[in-house]
Amino acid sequence: MQGFYTEFVNWDNEYSLDSFITLCVRHGDSVFYILYEPPLLASSPQLLEQYRQAYDILPQDDHEEFIKLANSLRAPFERLMTQMAGPPKSPQYLHQYLYPPQFIFEARVGEDKSQLQPSFKQVRFREYMQIPGEPVSRASLEPHLSPLLRTTIPRFSSDQVQVLTQTEETWVPSRVLVAGQQYFFRPWDYQGFKQNRYHELQAYAQIYADGQSDTPLLTSAHICRLHGIVIDRDEDTLQHYSLEGDEPMMLETRLVGLLLTYIERCGTLVSQAPFSNRSVEDRLRWSAQMETSVQLLHQTGVVWGGVKPQNVLVDVNGDACIVDFGRTKYTEGWVDEDKKGTVEGDLQGVQKIRDWVNKWSLNPLPPRDHRHPDANGSSIS
Incomplete structure (x- = not known):
């Protein structure tokens, strides 16, 4: 800063x-x-x-x-x-x-x-501040958040999360350190896209549960995973800010963010697949990894939802990683609207992405430097 x-x-x-x-x-x-x-x-x-x-x-x-x-x-x-x-x-x-x-x-x-x-x-004054996150203590929100809060997903407060890098374009901390492990911090902003966020959270919870089972199915899947949630209490975070009036302010417990897999990336398929300094073998591997990951997700009951090449990250090891889950999402041009958020829609979108990737093996664009990401930060969109 x-x-x-x-x-x-x-x-x-x-x-x-x-x-x-x-x-x-x-x-x-x-x-x-x-x-x-x-x-x-x-x-x-x-x-x-x-x-x-x-x-x-x-x-x-x-x-x-x-x-x-x-x-x-x-x-x-x-x-x-x-x-x-x-x-x-x-x-x-x-x-x-x-x-x-x-x-x-x-x-x-x-x-x-x-x-x-x-x-x-x-x-x-405190009452005019925009407090981040979503209250998790109100009964009306329990159907969405209480299943997650009852899981064994690790919880941390924001004063346990060390910021390693921050992008000036968004001013959102991206790479963070918790208990010696690097993660991608994603602020929990449920306003405007509430159902997308809830479905995404449910998908992450299912993926996490698979990893804790005796026979995990997603071990070999190249996907972004949830590793922890950041929850703060207003009484801990706002105690230093004074009130303008005498009326006490309602204090809450809030979900303020997710700790996700930090993917050190070169870019998305959009920035990698079209160019001639990526080989045919690269493109075939990306398609195969994407298809395998989606098949494994379906076996665990998770629908990708956000099917488009922008949501496939190519990491520094050359592997294709799936990000951005959400049943309610509609990725125009890749999935028919009546198939969004379904297994059928995932399969349709994966085939379209595979066809799109393969065409660049026949007519690649001139080379470009693929060592740098095509967007700020490293991890999910």
Whole structure:
């Protein structure tokens, strides 16, 4: 966490003297909310006009200009953020990422009326924080989560998970260390794709149970596996954050993430199969490994669901690993919609991927450097 990372920018639909712009920025071990509001800039026509011009850029679909604007809005506050954040702690733990101190800044007019004056407003109160994860203590959620919580899958708190690498593009810790073992950390975000996540979780639980049985079927399968779950109690993680009012805040126990197989990868089939520096033998091996893994999954009652070449990772050993399970997923072009989440759909998609991989043996594209992943991080999508 050495640099500045703008998580998001919020703004009103149209510019007015009541509109606002809010930046959320991570730096060090802290999160900062930077507020731009016209009433605080009204005494400077120059700064107010600069603010209005920002609204000419924000609604436009120009990513490069948007990044430039976000950086220019953040720049005046960087010195103040550095002073308040202090140096990042080492080693870094997941707890610091999930529950950072949060501060609110305001853009005000400086003494000479032409320069913006960064100003600290307040520490953000607990009730306004977006607490990660899903509560696991509410009875309404038990049908989805209680079967998992009753298993022997290892549980860890976020202060037991050491962060090894983090991608600035997403600011999500990817490679983590727990009890001397490396894993891929996947935040548990159930909003919007709730059924996908639940089905995926059920698939991981079945795969885990197979590994604990006397006669495991998936020993030779090249798949991503669940190795642990990260569960935190609000009373442990939020005790240092004050409340604005006198009303007590409901405290929960939350599933905040999964510890999955860390796959050191070269890329997906999409970035590997088409190119001439991958041999016919490579492509045949990938197809065979994918088919075998899917057959073994079906024998244990698990449907892949996420059937597409983007969900087959080629690791540094040249093996093809299946990731991203979910019965409710529909991978357009690879599985018919009425077959999604079924064994029949898996078999249809696997055959289509095999045909797609094989065609590159006949007409491969020019070589490319396949030693580097085609997306940030290493593990599942």
